[in-house]
Amino acid sequence: MKIQRNTYLSLGTNQGNKVENLQKAIHLIEDRIGDIQKISSVYQTPSWGFEGNDFFNICIKVTTDLESEELISSLLEIEDVLGRKRTLKDGYQNRNIDIDILLIDDEIIFSKKLIVPHPRMLQRKFVMIPLSEIAPCNIHPIEKKQISTCLKNCDDSSEVSLTSEKLIRPIPLSEKYNYIAIEGNIGAGKTSLANMISNEFNAKTVLERFAENPFLPKFYKDKERYAFPLEMSFLADRYQQLTDDLAQFDLFKNFIVSDYYIFKSLIFAQVTLQKEEYLLYRKMFDLMYKEITKPDLYIYLFQNTDRLLLNIKKRGRDYEQGIEPSYLKRIHSGYKNFINTEKKLNTLIIDVSEMDFVKNIEDYNYIINKIKHY
Template identity: 35%
Template sequence: MSLPQFITVEGPIGVGKTSLARLINARYGFHLLQEIVEENPFLGRFYDNIDEWSFQTEMFFLCNRYKQLNDLSKQYLQRDQSVVSDYNIFKNTIFARRTLSAGELDKYLSIYDILTADMPQASLIVHLTASVETIMGRIAKRNRSIEQNMDPNYIRNLRDDYEVFLERYSVEHPDVPILVLDGDKLDFVERPEDLDFIFQQIDAILKKEQPTHA
């Protein structure tokens, strides 16, 4: 029996992670794991004042994602059931390094290391990226009240942080394939041919073939 797959879809806010994870779920029948976002009681205040509310916001996300992944491992992966998730827990460190002060970051990373020491690792990471203009347009389109004051510079920095992090991750974890998809070129929600292209890339990776670049 083949090992269960654990696909994580990652990228900056508003790039389409949840939409793609749901489409992968529908195509492959993997269990769908979605991150808790709007339930975070600090998030609205965080976007209004990042310095004041960053630690509370990041700790809430970390604890909830830890609980989700711990349950996921026991209920699905350890029972040979494949999973697709619209986040990878490493995103916590990307956001924390951008938002926390040096003193807070040291404390946060210590807790992160303890909680994630035995977490399940992705068998495939799908990295969605796009221009700031595309991302801001998608954020506006989904019209979440907590995101109305989103700063484009914050999105730009976050997008760049993902690029740097995943370049380093690919070197440190050469056994984990990373499929990079350009959201400026691919519209997998509106264009079925783009979605078919993405599925071809995923099929190739799952079959241990080398995908072409989008």
């Protein structure tokens, strides 16, 4: 589990469409830095320390697992993306976006690249007023006083006016969903993605206990003989696990992410069972399915067959090495039919055939952004 730290940022702009500049910065911070928990009102202030257009200023609270050096580098990249033009001139200047780190939890940092708390924040009302709005009781780690008290002690005489402008706070993944189920064919990367999401967002995982099933190695050696006991044992185990785990949310976890959904049982049963066995199996499944909590988001990871076979070979489970392409294609067809007919599920299909989201952070971030903005 990554350690999340509460970080407070000051954003300002006095060029172009100022509200749009702030909103774009907010979305980029949410994409690249972390979840935005709070956004202050928008305040208008005269240019501070130079002659220029009035500024729009806000403060935001963001939770991030980035270390301080990586955090400052990412914020500078966001300023560059938004067109911040830096010059060699001394003093303050007009800018279309300016992002400053004010506080990182109760840390005190003195380095070549970063000083926290921001060394001039206590002298600036355009910082202290929006910060006091969203964090009045936070303690300044050097002054040892609440932010609201620090604001009262600020001797900045510049005029700061509340505007009627409104900004949109992106909804974090942990607030948007209570339960995400990730599905896909054998070797699609379901468990890897579930674990990565859990690690980043402090989610509780519900992972399929396939390794504990004694029928699985036997099934791959003799499918006809062991298909029915395998599918029945999987169904019973999945039902019990989902019923137990989804019935009570962990108080210290934001949401649940699983690497399977119980409908998987029916899809595999359609492929592996004889007609008479399937009809009996279906009766049992229908009774259980009514009782299972449905996910807020159902994600299907699509991998082409060649990539699936490569992934299966790489992970090296002996009993899987004989899986044939035709078997994988039949399973995919079962998922496809399920997705097309189960209209009540909120389904997101992501093609990961050309991705390596475990090793490539850009691929992983692409998937997370697809989920966030779906």
